[in-house]
Amino acid sequence: MTTTAARRATTVTAPPYQGDSTNGDSTKGDAGTHPGAAVEPHLDPALTGRPDVRPTSRRLGPGQRRRFAGLVGPAALILLWVVASATGLLDPRILSEPWTVVATAGELIADGRLQENLAISAQRAGLGLFFGIVVGAVLAVLSGLSRVGESLIDGPVQIKRAIPGLALIPLLILWFGIDETMKVLTITLGVFVPIYLQTHAGLRGIDLRYVELAQTVGLSRAGFIRRVVLPGALPGFFLGLRFAVTGAWVSLVVVEQINSTSGIGYMMELARTYGQTNIIVLGLAVYGVLGLLSDAAVRLLERKALSWQRTLAG
Amino acid sequence: MATHTGGLKSAGPSNEVSVRNLIRSFGPKGVLNGVDLDIAPGEFVALLGPSGCGKSTLLRALAGLDRDVRGSGVVKVPEQVSVVFQDSRLLPWDSVLGNVTLGLRDHDADARGRRALAEVGLAGREKAWPHELSGGEQQRVALARSLVREPRLLLADEPFGALDALTRLKMHALLKDLVAAHRPAVLLVTHDVDEAITLADRVIVLQDGRVALERTAGTSVDQSSLRGELLAALGVHAAA
Ligand SMILES: Nc1ncnc2c1ncn2[C@@H]1O[C@H](COP(=O)(O)OP(=O)(O)OP(=O)(O)O)[C@@H](O)[C@H]1O
Numbered sequence A: 001m002t003t004t005a006a007r008r009a010t011t012v013t014a015p016p017y018q019g020d021s022t023n024g025d026s027t028k029g030d031a032g033t034h035p036g037a038a039v040e041p042h043l044d045p046a047l048t049g050r051p052d053v054r055p056t057s058r059r060l061g062p063g064q065r066r067r068f069a070g071l072v073g074p075a076a077l078i079l080l081w082v083v084a085s086a087t088g089l090l091d092p093r094i095l096s097e098p099w100t101v102v103a104t105a106g107e108l109i110a111d112g113r114l115q116e117n118l119a120i121s122a123q124r125a126g127l128g129l130f131f132g133i134v135v136g137a138v139l140a141v142l143s144g145l146s147r148v149g150e151s152l153i154d155g156p157v158q159i160k161r162a163i164p165g166l167a168l169i170p171l172l173i174l175w176f177g178i179d180e181t182m183k184v185l186t187i188t189l190g191v192f193v194p195i196y197l198q199t200h201a202g203l204r205g206i207d208l209r210y211v212e213l214a215q216t217v218g219l220s221r222a223g224f225i226r227r228v229v230l231p232g233a234l235p236g237f238f239l240g241l242r243f244a245v246t247g248a249w250v251s252l253v254v255v256e257q258i259n260s261t262s263g264i265g266y267m268m269e270l271a272r273t274y275g276q277t278n279i280i281v282l283g284l285a286v287y288g289v290l291g292l293l294s295d296a297a298v299r300l301l302e303r304k305a306l307s308w309q310r311t312l313a314g
Numbered sequence B: 001m002a003t004h005t006g007g008l009k010s011a012g013p014s015n016e017v018s019v020r021n022l023i024r025s026f027g028p029k030g031v032l033n034g035v036d037l038d039i040a041p042g043e044f045v046a047l048l049g050p051s052g053c054g055k056s057t058l059l060r061a062l063a064g065l066d067r068d069v070r071g072s073g074v075v076k077v078p079e080q081v082s083v084v085f086q087d088s089r090l091l092p093w094d095s096v097l098g099n100v101t102l103g104l105r106d107h108d109a110d111a112r113g114r115r116a117l118a119e120v121g122l123a124g125r126e127k128a129w130p131h132e133l134s135g136g137e138q139q140r141v142a143l144a145r146s147l148v149r150e151p152r153l154l155l156a157d158e159p160f161g162a163l164d165a166l167t168r169l170k171m172h173a174l175l176k177d178l179v180a181a182h183r184p185a186v187l188l189v190t191h192d193v194d195e196a197i198t199l200a201d202r203v204i205v206l207q208d209g210r211v212a213l214e215r216t217a218g219t220s221v222d223q224s225s226l227r228g229e230l231l232a233a234l235g236v237h238a239a240a
């Protein structure tokens, strides 16, 4: 009797959220050494009424989604920059102060140069992204749904994947000159690969059971693609899209800094020759903001389009 | 007519399903070694058999999902066949209504889908995602999906296997009502002898790749002796 009481006391005083199984195990071991006190801990009515029994199982997911949570990290980074500049820890010749950059932005907006360059950059990235998405998705569906398509398409894409996109630029310049076609094409070539790879993987990962279902309900080929293949490949497509958007900005920087007479990259390249750190930093900030915004847009789109999914991200 | 007689060899051109000498093997292993099966229009047949005896294989062959079936005989199956799988097999990215009307091409597909959902007691849930439904509700959507196409033959592979006993009883009643209303021929694969007896007009036991036993069920039959006989055929000896 005394053992039981002592045991009960230990359990009650045990802090909440401590693993229950640990308690149970130690008590069982205890009972083994004292065969006289064979009270099962779970059966003791005093124990079942414990106030510290966990109502739900331990949470393993990341928890509730909070608004603007994605901005916390970038804001902290900016704060660090402000503090470092204000305290003089950061030499303005190495990295301009945030307020100088803001002032520079004001001037460039006032004389229209920022908008102009931003518009042309956004147009290049947008066009490249658009063509890349279309080409990547179409190739993925063709190669995912037919053996002929796969043997024709998959190999060349894998080869393209092995060649760094930037290594193609010299050839593209020879073929297309240095005008817009070459720039958009470079971005397209960088974009379509992740779209293709992820969409293809998503499509190939569609459960065979759904294919059987489509057969038994008599779906047509077109209906099968529209109702099963495309929605089933959508999670993969969105993963690819996030890679693609980042890739589009990266390619953009390169084509604009190598040979260009307009765009954010050109603006930065020009600033470099004049040693204008503030404009260079502004350009970087613009790229950063663009990248962040486009990624947020993709994620929003993804959440809307994949609301049928129950995932950890929630 | 054939519904009640459930004749053991009621072969004839009027049969909905007519299978002779169906053979299927996986590698050297013969799973179905010459199955003969007839199902009359509107007849409810339950298929029993030990695990791994080839019940699902037979069903898949009838559903046209298996391209490697052989046999010297015939396989005659109607055009409009619906299949209910053991898992509800709803497309997770489609709404409940979208799942029910999947593959329907007529203009009033949505209206028919809504009616079918109402029939299985799920009116008002048309816009829900499948994952928002309970297991029993998902299986009811699967039933609605198969019956909305007014099949001549309903093939069901342990459709209630994953459900709890109480839900299963409710589903039996629902299936009975639905079959009475739509009158398809039914082939129901089940592990549950009682399920077979309560639902079917005829019960067959598959063993060693052949139909080993075939009995008429229904109210006119002594249920407990039928139950004992079926259990014995399955290798279980019920305490009488
Ligand atoms: N795709 C396959 N490849 C190889 N063997 C298979 C395949 N499908 C089924 N089999 C074999 O065929 C036999 C019959 O399988 P089937 O699924 O038809 O059994 P079942 O009667 O439905 O069993 P259960 O009641 O457990 O569902 C099993 O031994 C199984 O291993």
Ligand SMILES: [Mg+2]
Binding pocket: B055, B056, B057, B157
């Ligand atoms: Mg089976």
